[in-house]
Amino acid sequence: MKDLLLLSLNAILIENVILVKCIGICPFLGVAKKTSTACGMGLAVLFVVTFSSFVTWLFQHWVLAPLGLEYLQTVAFILIIASLVQLTEMVLKRFMPPLYEALGIYLPLITTNCAVLYAALNGARDMGSLFSATVNGFMTAAGFLLALLLFNGVHQRLQQCEFPPSLKGVPAELISAGLLSMAFMGFQGFSL
Amino acid sequence: MKPLKQLKNALLTQNPVLNQLLGMCSVLAVSTTVSSAFGMGVTVTAVLICSNVFISLLSPVIPQQVRIVSYIVIIAGFVTAAELLINAFFPSLASSLGVFIPLIVVNCIILARDEMFASKNSVPASALDGLFMGLGYTAAIVLLGALREVLGNGTLAGIPVLGSGFRPILMLNFAPGAFIALGLLLALVQKLTARLGQKGE
Numbered sequence A: 001m002k003d004l005l006l007l008s009l010n011a012i013l014i015e016n017v018i019l020v021k022c023i024g025i026c027p028f029l030g031v032a033k034k035t036s037t038a039c040g041m042g043l044a045v046l047f048v049v050t051f052s053s054f055v056t057w058l059f060q061h062w063v064l065a066p067l068g069l070e071y072l073q074t075v076a077f078i079l080i081i082a083s084l085v086q087l088t089e090m091v092l093k094r095f096m097p098p099l100y101e102a103l104g105i106y107l108p109l110i111t112t113n114c115a116v117l118y119a120a121l122n123g124a125r126d127m128g129s130l131f132s133a134t135v136n137g138f139m140t141a142a143g144f145l146l147a148l149l150l151f152n153g154v155h156q157r158l159q160q161c162e163f164p165p166s167l168k169g170v171p172a173e174l175i176s177a178g179l180l181s182m183a184f185m186g187f188q189g190f191s192l
Numbered sequence B: 001m002k003p004l005k006q007l008k009n010a011l012l013t014q015n016p017v018l019n020q021l022l023g024m025c026s027v028l029a030v031s032t033t034v035s036s037a038f039g040m041g042v043t044v045t046a047v048l049i050c051s052n053v054f055i056s057l058l059s060p061v062i063p064q065q066v067r068i069v070s071y072i073v074i075i076a077g078f079v080t081a082a083e084l085l086i087n088a089f090f091p092s093l094a095s096s097l098g099v100f101i102p103l104i105v106v107n108c109i110i111l112a113r114d115e116m117f118a119s120k121n122s123v124p125a126s127a128l129d130g131l132f133m134g135l136g137y138t139a140a141i142v143l144l145g146a147l148r149e150v151l152g153n154g155t156l157a158g159i160p161v162l163g164s165g166f167r168p169i170l171m172l173n174f175a176p177g178a179f180i181a182l183g184l185l186l187a188l189v190q191k192l193t194a195r196l197g198q199k200g201e
Helices: A002-014 A025-031 A035-067 A070-095 A097-103 A106-112 A114-126 A130-158 A170-189 B003-013 B024-030 B034-058 B064-089 B091-100 B102-106 B108-118 B123-153 B175-200
Strands: none
Touching: A002 A130, A002 A170, A025 A035, A025 A106, A025 A130, A025 A170, A025 B024, A035 A070, A035 A097, A035 A106, A035 A114, A035 A130, A070 A097, A070 A106, A070 A114, A070 B064, A070 B102, A097 A106, A106 A114, A106 B064, A114 A130, A114 B091, A114 B102, A130 A170, A170 B175, B003 B123, B024 B034, B024 B091, B024 B102, B024 B123, B024 B175, B034 B064, B034 B091, B034 B102, B034 B108, B034 B123, B064 B091, B064 B102, B064 B108, B091 B102, B102 B108, B108 B123, B123 B175
């Protein structure tokens, strides 16, 4: 139980994918403008990352490792992720049309979200058991959702500010993301 | 399009990182030193050239519906080859780039060039486009790497340049510094673009 708590804290705060590891920046800058899309994207990523961490760990330890094909890891994982995203899209379209409509374009984009492949590689390389790999995936994506929502709050304030013309838009967003990331540096002090 | 104009586009006006804001993750994460930034730039350029050539060759036979997945598999193949080569010949680069080598698969620059350029153009033109776009990416990441290494560590490619009295800005070696430095660099680019635009009128 203690291990799980430490694993979760580590994945959400200390090694936050976006603000500490700089992974998944494109959706971070792209969808954080509106709260609804930020939530939708975050939840879709949460689902896909958890599911794909589970499947890729199994594939790594039951198929690739016994056959000595570890070098195919990247190719295999990206294919698994792409097909899981496709599957999620089909299931949502069939059974939950409102959610499908809400996620729209963001669903297929998850395939090229670095955070998904990062969580899968991280889980398969470093996690000892299927359960901890899945929890690690879930918590990594929770950290993604947290950063997205925090930045959404910052973004709404930014829109009401006056900036010099050269700082307008992405430069101002990146600098405020840097300040947010500085706050997360505080968690590095935890010795787990 | 003329090669010279293509080169100018890729480096200055249509730089994949500084103007199109593609592939930001690796730019932020790997630019702590000039040498790792350069290693990353060369790796991405090599993968980009190979996948552009391959996709330009294969695009007539790839069915339209599954093209994105096919592109990703081709890119993943070249990235795996690059990873094995780096692990074998440059172990120190491999340890400093870490998980960012396999993550080249999901680097938007490569997929964007494959989809927008290589699938519609001839093999030599695609190879050249891959080379130029890769150079644009390398230029941007090395520039940011140089900025962060000089101010954050007082060295450039490992050689001390700012003398012993210089107090390094340690924050630049970590994620917050990366975000802020890239933000300032983009602000400079916007400023220059605006000034050039005024002159052009």
